[in-house]
Amino acid sequence: MSIVETLHLDLGNRGYDILVGSDLLSRTGELAHPLLAQERMVVITDENVAPIYLDRVCASIEKAGIRCDRIILPAGEQTKSFKYLEDLLDQLLELKVERRTTLAALGGGVIGDLVGLAAAIILRGIDFIQIPTTLLSQVDSSVGGKTAIDTVHGKNLVGAFHQPRLVIADVDTLDSLPANEMRAGYAEVVKYGLINDAEFFSWLESNGAALCEGDKEARRRAVLKSCAAKSAIVSRDEREDGV
Numbered sequence: 101m102s103i104v105e106t107l108h109l110d111l112g113n114r115g116y117d118i119l120v121g122s123d124l125l126s127r128t129g130e131l132a133h134p135l136l137a138q139e140r141m142v143v144i145t146d147e148n149v150a151p152i153y154l155d156r157v158c159a160s161i162e163k164a165g166i167r168c169d170r171i172i173l174p175a176g177e178q179t180k181s182f183k184y185l186e187d188l189l190d191q192l193l194e195l196k197v198e199r200r201t202t203l204a205a206l207g208g209g210v211i212g213d214l215v216g217l218a219a220a221i222i223l224r225g226i227d228f229i230q231i232p233t234t235l236l237s238q239v240d241s242s243v244g245g246k247t248a249i250d251t252v253h254g255k256n257l258v259g260a261f262h263q264p265r266l267v268i269a270d271v272d273t274l275d276s277l278p279a280n281e282m283r284a285g286y287a288e289v290v291k292y293g294l295i296n297d298a299e300f301f302s303w304l305e306s307n308g309a310a311l312c313e314g315d316k317e318a319r320r321r322a323v324l325k326s327c328a329a330k331s332a333i334v335s336r337d338e339r340e341d342g343v
Contacts, residue, residue, distance in 0.1 A: 104120070116266055118243060120323050121320065125268075132161070136202050140197075141167070142170070144211060145171075154206065179211075181251075182249060182251070202226070208232065208237045212247075215228055244330060261339055289311075292329040
């Protein structure tokens with residue numbers, strides 16, 4: 101069994117754990133089960149992620165005795181829109197989700213944002229978990245409860261603060277990313293060092309290339325440090341009113 105490192109984002113009774121490690125997708129059911137109000141989950145992903153990871157995640161959920169439904173959406177930023185939000189809500193209602201059903205966002209920031217917003221508004225709010233598969237989503241968008249879609253007036257202008265019940269960051273998923281997506285995520289990691297952690301920034305100067313080229317230990321450390329920084333800010337200023 102792989103080692104899991106746990107960070108806790110402290111928001112009182114709405115706090116949650118961020119789990120970081122390898123081979124965590126194969127343990128999704130086991131890790132999520134204690135948090136479920138109902139032994140049913142709906143996993144939402146996109147057409148790029150589904151062929152690689154969806155079967156593994158759903159097999160893990162079903163192995164834990166949990167019903168697992170699936171929804172696959174188009175990949176790309178255009179999916180963060182009213183059109184696909186409506187489509188997702190319709191599919192969830194056709195599946196007859198209940199207020200005790202838990203959604204799972206399997207993918208990058210687009211899926212995480214869209215599923216989080218759907219969870220915030222369907223049936224006036226239900227639980228969801230984040231299973232981020234890109235570096236950018238693992239170190240930033242999956243943590244903090246910011247959910248949104250884009251409009252013709254700009255990005256992320258319609259949304260809600262809706263915290264997940266759990267974040268499962270499996271660093272093995274980063275192996276499937278193209279170089280440009282790794283660099284996009286790495287820029288966010290560097291930001292945490294620049295903002296408030298000179299020691300971490302110095303570590304990145306020495307280890308950043310290895311991280312981007314596949315060093316698992318470097319990736320694990322970067323995700324942990326970034327999530328710790330994001331969690332500290334969110335716990336102090338959840339709704340972006342100050343810090």
